Amino acid sequence: MKRLPVLAFLVWVCALFYVGIFLFVGGFLLVRLEVNRTSTCEDVLLPSSAGSGSDFCHAQPRFRRAVVLIIDALKADFARYDPSNLSPRPYENKLPVLDELVASRPAHGRLFTFQADPPTTTMQRIKGFTTGSLPTFIDVGNNFASSAILEDNLIHQLGQAGKRVVFMGDDTWENLFPKKFHRSLPFPSFNVKDLHTVDNGILQHIYPTMKGDDWDVLIAHFLGVDHCGHRYGPDHPAMADKLTQMNGVIRSVVEHLQNDTLLVVMGDHGMTDTGDHGGESPKETEAALFLYSPSPLFPAPETKADPTVVPQTDLVPTLALLLGVPIPYSSVGQVLLPLFPLPGQAEGQGGGPDRAEALWINVKQVNRFLETYSSMAKDIPPDRLSELQAAFARVSAAYLSALHQGEPASPELIRSMQAYLSSVRDTCRASWARFHPVKMAAGLVLLAGACLLCYVLSELSSAVLAEGGVLRAPLVVGLCVAGCVAVAQLSSQGYVDVHWCLAAAAASSEVLFLWRNCRRSNRSSSSSQKGRVAPPRLLSAALVVLLLRCASLLSDSYVIAEGRAVTFLLCSLGLYVPLRLNWDGLLLPPPAPDSQKPPGALPGLPAWVVRREGAALCLSLCVLVGSLYLSLAMHACREEQGGTCQPSPFLSPLARVQDSRLRNMHYLLSVAALAGWTHLLYRWLRHYGNLNSPGVAVVAARWLLPGAAVLTGLHWAVGSAPEDAFRGLAELIRLAQSALPRAACAVLGLGAALLWLDPLTVFLKHRAPAGPHRAASAPPPPPSYRASIGISPQAELHHLIPQLYQRIRRSLEDGPAEGGAGEDGRPAVEAYGLGTVYSAPLLLFAGLLGLGLLLLHPESMAPAFLLLLLEAAALLHIHAACSTLYSQQGDYSKAFSVPWAPVVLWSLAATQFFHATGHLPTFPSLQWGAAFVGFPDGHTGTLLPATLVTLNTFSAHILFAVACPLLLFWPLVCEVRWNRSGRSGGGEESEDVIMEMRLRENPQQFSSALLQLAVRYLLVSGAQVLASVCAAAVLRRHLMVWQVFAPKLMFEASGFVVGSVCLLLGVTLILRVDMAVSGWFKRLLPDTSR
Amino acid sequence: MNYQLNLFSTYIYVCFSRISSLSMWDTEIRGMASAHAIIASSIFMATILPAILLEKFSVYGSHLVWLYSVAGSVAVVNIAVFWLLGISPPTKRHTLSHKVSKLVRSCLYFLLSCLFFHTVVVLYGAPLLESALETFSLAVLLSTMTTLRCLCMLGPNVQAWIRVFSRDGAMSVWDTSLQITTGCSVLGAWLGAFPIPLDWDRPWQVWPISCTLGSTVGFLTGLLVAPVWIHWHRKQLIYKSK
Structure with missing residues (x-):
């Protein structure tokens, strides 16, 4: 068979898809230019002080020192105190100190709701409230690799002003601000299971530091609350303990405060009811902000006009002016007015600007940033820009004239300055949601072209493979065109845009291939119809279901309810199969030997075979529908689904289950599912005689598979033990937690390697x-x-x-x-085992891979994996029974061609199990716990945890893609079922029963069918990517685009990339087996001729 | 030679039977159209009459009342029409005990079909415990529109049912109309599930209103389409004799 051409075609098609996705994502995901300028003291000279000659930075600031306590994930609800609530939940009423301070000294402290901008991940938030700028979507990807902040920020300004910044806590800061601190005590932050290390580290050092005198600004970032939320959720006794501890911390810090010190207690973001964050629901964005000082902080009593909700960017200018440093260059925040004295009151408040002055400094700084930014990037619309400049001119003229006349600024002026600042902020927010429409359109066209190409290739796979060298010309032309475009760009613009080079290469090779095939098919259709394969059956229904699936990606409601929608479609297509068979009259044996039909025209199956296949079909359908229904119980919930959705109890790790009986039940269920998974695979291999060979692949099946299963079970037992249960064995448990999964992984890896080394099980x-x-x-x-x-x-x-x-x-x-x-x-x-020589290694490989992926999931997800196995088996058997039954109509199985319906079912099943393994296409629902399997103490690098989380997220896609070639083999594997009992016919009939050796006898058809199957699978998944790309492009101004469509696009695209790579892996394994089989026969033949 | 003669005579026979049956066809189609019109009007009556007689009746608000009124009227009219027209399978025995056993079996089949539809609807994702009554009512409605007609036309004979729903299984225009109406009702119920996840907050998005409405509309469409379609394709339709 032609091995290399098959692989080359697949790689080429995948590459076309990748280029399309790359191009679209490059135009769709927003990028904000960073302005690498910094503010200096001269920037903030007030027009009045220009005469008196005093420098802003050297003037007496309002506060000499500040203590910033950042309590990660301190939600606004946590900080509120409601004395009438007599039975508070674990997270309610646990911070009474804030309420006491506000009530007893209203001029000294106030509690606000702190409005974070999405994405609500810690690193983005730290960036936000130190630089004062707005994040863009692309920043989400940087969460693993915290890199230093290059934009002007508060820490830099404090350092410039000679303030000694002491930091302790979350080590993300150390990565963001390397060498910026006077003293720094970072603690590891990545281990979500560790509630106490960071907090206890801070508590050890914070009081001695505060008593000492070598600091001006003290930043302490506590992580316990956030980790507690991730690990247990807010509604857990551990959260009450943590918050009570924080209450004590705030109380004693307040006692240590001196008169010239400002205290800021804040949360960087909130959390959902399950303790996650990252999205933009109110529960995640609403954090708490508490400001307090022993000296009076709020000059005027609280009025109705004062804000209760403070955007997070507003903290930057406020802190800067209170501490007497320039506002960072690219901040778009607005000073928090209630903290500044009214005009004319300033003398009594001991230094610092009054409200009008503060606003004026702020307005000037924002205007300067706007000018710089608009000169660098052209993304702010010009009309909007000129409006803003006109507004600034009006405000500054009014302010300066008021200043010259020596009268205090009027409230109207203050309001107009505030309005100016708000409109700048809104403009920035709107224009940083900016797209590159040409790139998006090009990506869309490329993806559509790739889908079309897949279709053409799947229809003409045999002709294309038979010819040979078809791919050479498109590849050469593609490379040439890319080179030309690069040269042209270099000569005209001076730099090379990779996007356009790739796009040109992909488009030209695509067009050339399609054109040549168009011509060829014209020729061949005029000469003969031989190139056409059997007429596509079930095409209409499969196509309708695929279209419905693609259409559902265009509606946010269906994306939110995707798990159920996919299950519905899968169920519909599955139930349609027997109805259609019955409609064609193939499900039941023909009533009597029909004398009217000319004998011999139809091959016909014996009646009992039809009955048996029909029964097998119905049984498989029951298994399919049953596993679909059960898998609905494994789904997680999106925030948008609200209270109607209950997340599955199988989702939480066993350590979080408090009831010990329930925990034991779950554990037993998981172990049973694990045993079922292993046993079914083992049974299948034994049944087809694949366990007899002395080869290494059989060693993998016989020993390594069960061994890894046992190790996994042990790992779960250790991991699900409650934290404090075995104090004496703590060291041992710790060791086991890292050693067991690593050992299991090593065993699985060894098995897979052995399988690749010698895949024959004959x-x-x-x-x-x-x-x-x-x-x-x-x-x-x-x-x-x-x-x-x-x-x-x-x-x-x-x-x-x-x-x-x-x-x-x-x-x-x-x-x-x-x-x-x-x-x-x-x-x-x-x-x-010769009959299953191809499918056995693939199945074994998928089984090993499945165990490895199961290891990365919470323990209770094992039943979902068993359901996955059952459903895949049911789909395969349905396909096999269908192709046997359809073989009554003609020589359907001869060409090995896999029709569309099973491929669509297979691809939908991958999406369905993405949901049924507890995943959702949203960033907060990523299962970060997967990164700690085998690494309970966290990681040093970022590649390994990212890989683990990716594997965990797309495990369903991976498994179904790897096992996709099984669709080709299964009808042949199931052949034995009806011929075995019918062997009374003798030697004549036994020629039929050669299962997968049929493929070896027809290498041409084998390779073309394999290519066709793989290309069809790519087309079905690629069509879904195309649909979600269309959704993101068409609905880019939709309300839900960043909440629903953009994450869906990212997940769909990454799922496609991971899935296609795994499909290539599966196909490569098949080709490897084919090589080994060839070698085997070569070794055998000299024997026989002796 | 003999074979060709044979073929020729068959051809002549087919032509003659076509010609002779064409007029018969028209009467049959007309009869079916009027029967379908009666059934369709009974659905409208079942919607209008309670609205006049009962206070506070609305299709959405008191949905189950509407549902059972439609199901009841369709059942009664169906049975009456098919009894009057005498389109039922020929029976060999006419004893009373045979009739009673047939009736009992029909009732049992109807109940089983309700349970079957209920199971299928639940497997499609309907809530299992809550609003089980509503789900079961949907199953009853679907059974009335599909199984009851099968029972009326073919009798309690599952094999015949399975046979009817294949490409060349129809043996009369009535069988073809049964295929069309049943397919349309089930398809309507299936399509009715589509608007449920949408966030439009309409009263008809509540389970199972959209599905019952969908199946009713599908059934009406089937009733309307069946005579038209059969009339349109009367040249292509050839029915094997029983």
């Missing part, structure tokens, strides 16, 4: 007439094959395979011990 047994020789090493008597010496090896091969196979069949029935070998002079040789 055991050739030479049998002497005298008695069975158990071992293959025993010297066999020369085997007597029927093949005569005179004919060519090729012809020998043809004779050999059926006879080998006949032996296998007999051994399947009689067991390996007995076989009436020599009596009729037939060859005395048996090849166990």
Whole structure:
């Protein structure tokens, strides 16, 4: 068979898809230019102080020192105190100190709701409230690799002003601000299970530091609350303990405060009811902000006009002006007015600007930033820009004239300055949601072209493969065009835009290929119809379901309810299959031998075979529908679904389950599912005789698979033990937690490696007439094959395979011990497992991979994986039964071609199990716990945890893509089912039963069918990517675009990339097996000719 | 030669039977159209009459009342029409005990079909415990529109049912109309599930109103389409004799 061309075609098609996705994402995901300028003291000179000559930075600031306590994920609800609530939940009423301070000293402290901008991840938030700028979507990707902040920020300004900044807590800061701190005590932040290390580290050092005098600004970032939320959720006693501890911390910090010190207590973001964050729901964005000072902080009593909700960017200018440093260059925040004295009151408040001055400094700084930014980037619309500039001119004229006349600024002026600041902020927010429409359109067109190409390739796979060298011209032309575009860009613009080079290459090769095939198909259709394969069956329904699925991606409601929608479609297509078969009259055996039909026109199956296949079909359908229904119980919930959705109880790790009986039940269920997974695979391999060979692949199946399962079970047992249960064994448990999963992983990896090394599971047994020789090493008597010496090896091969196979069949029935070998002079040789030589290694590989992926999931997800196995088996059997039943109509199975319906079912099942393994296409629902499997102490690098989380997220896509070639083999594997009992016909019929050896006999058809199947799978998944790309492009101004469509696009695209790579892996394994089989036959043939 | 003669005579026979049956066809189609019109009007009556007689009746508000009124009227009219027209399978025995056993079996089949539809609807994602009554009512409605017609036309004979729903299984225009109406009702119920996840907050998006409405509309469409379609394709339709 043609191995390299198949692989080359697939890689090329995948590359086309990748380029399309890359181009679209490059135009769709927003990028904000960073302005690398910094503010200086001269920038904030007030017009009045220009005369008096005093410098802003050297003037007496309002506060000399500040203590900033950042309590990660301190939600606004946590900080509120409601004395009338007599039975508070674990997270309610646990911070009474804030309420006491506000009530007893209203001029000294106030509590606000702190409005964070999405994305609500810690690193983005730290960036936000130190630089004062707005984040863009692309920043989300940087969460693993915190890199230093290059924009002007508060820490930098404090350092410039000579303030000594002392930091302790979350080590993200150390990465963001390297060498910016006077003193820094970072603690590891990545281990979400660790509630206390960071907090206890801070508590050890914070009081001695505060008592000492070598600091001006103290930043302490507590992580316990956030980790507690991630690990247990807010509604857990551990959260009450943590918040009570924080209450004590705030109380004693307040006692340590001096008069010239400002205290800021804030949360960087909130959390959902499950303790996650990252999105933009109110629960995640609303954090708490508490400001307090022993000296009066709020000059005027609280009025209705004062804000209760403070945007997070507003903290930057406020803190800067209170501490007497310039506002960072690219801040778009607005000073918090209630903290500044009214105009004219300033003298009594000891230094610092009054409200009008503060606003004026702020307005000037924002205007300067706007000017710089608009000169660098053209994304702010010009009309909006000129409006803003006009507003600034008006405000500054009014302010300066008021200043010259020596009268305090009027409230109207203050309001107009505030309005100016708000409109700048809104403009920035709107224009940083900016797209590159040309790139998006190009990406869309490329993806659509790739889908079309997939369709053409799947229809013409045999013709294309038969010709050979079809791919060379498109590739060469693509490379040339890319080179030309690069040169043209270099000469005209001076730099190379990778996007356009790739786009040109992909488009030109696509167009060339399509054009040539168009011509070819015209020619071939005029000459003969031979190139056409069997007419597509079930096409209409499969196509309708695929279209519905793609259309559902265009509606936010259906994306939110995606899990159920996909299950619904899968169920519909599954139930349609027998209805359609019955409509064609193929489900039931024909009532009586019909004399009207001319005999011989239809091959026809015996009635009992039809009945049996029909029963198998119905049984598989029941399994399919049952596993679909059960899998609905494993779904997680999106925030948008609200209270109507209950997240599955299987989602939480066992350590979080508090009831010990429930925990034991879950554990037993998981172990049973694990055993089921292993046992089913083992049974299947044994049933088809794949466990007899002494080869290494069999070692993997016999020992490594169960071994890894046992290790996984042990790992779960250790991991689900409650934290404080075995104090004496803590060290041992710790060791086991890291060693067991690593060992399991190593065993699985070893198994996979052995499988690649020698994928054959065929055991050739030479049998002497005298008695069975158990071992293959025993010297066999020369085997007597029927093949005569005179004919060519090729012809020998043809004779050999059926006879080998006949032996296998007999051994399947009689067991390996007995076989009436020599009596009729037939060859005395048996090849166990030859009939499943292709599918067995693939299945084993998928099984090993599945165990590895299961290891990355919470323990309770094991039943979902068992359901996955059952459903995949049901789909395969439905497909096999269908193709057997359809073979009544004509020589349907001869071409090995897999119709659309099973491929669509297979691809939908991958999406369905993405949801049924507890995943959702949203960023907060990523299962970060996967990064800690085998690494309970966290990581140093970022590549490994990112890989683990990716594997965890797309495990369903991976498994279904790897196992996709099984669709090709299964009808052949199931062939034995009806021919085995019908062997009374004798030698004539036994020629039929050669299972997967059929593929070897028709290498051309094998390779074209394999290519066709893989390309169809790529098309079905690619069409879904195309649909979500269309959704993101068309609905880019939709309300839900950043909440629903953009994450869906990212997940769909990454799922496609991961899935296609795994499909290539699966196909490569098949090709590897084919090579090994060729070698095996080569070794066998010299034997026979001897 | 003999074979060709045979073929020729068959051809002549087919032509003659076509010609002779064409007029018969028209009467049959007309009869079916009027029967379908009666059934369709009974659905409208079942909607209008309670609205006049009962206070506070609305299709959405008191949905189950509407549902059972429609189901009841469709059942009664169906049975009456098919009894009057005498389109029922020929029976060999006319004893009373045979009739009673047939009736009992029909009732049992109807109940089983309700349970079957209920199971299928639940497997499609309907809530299992809450609003089980509503789900079951949908199953009853679907059974009335599909199984009851099968029972009326074919009798309690599952094999015949399965046979009817294949491409060349129809043996009369009534069988074809049964295929069309049943397919349309089930398809309507299936399509009715589509608007449920949408966030439009309409009263008809509540489970199972959209599905019952969908199946009713589908059934009406089937009733309307069946005579038209059969009339349109009367040249292509050839029915094997029983």
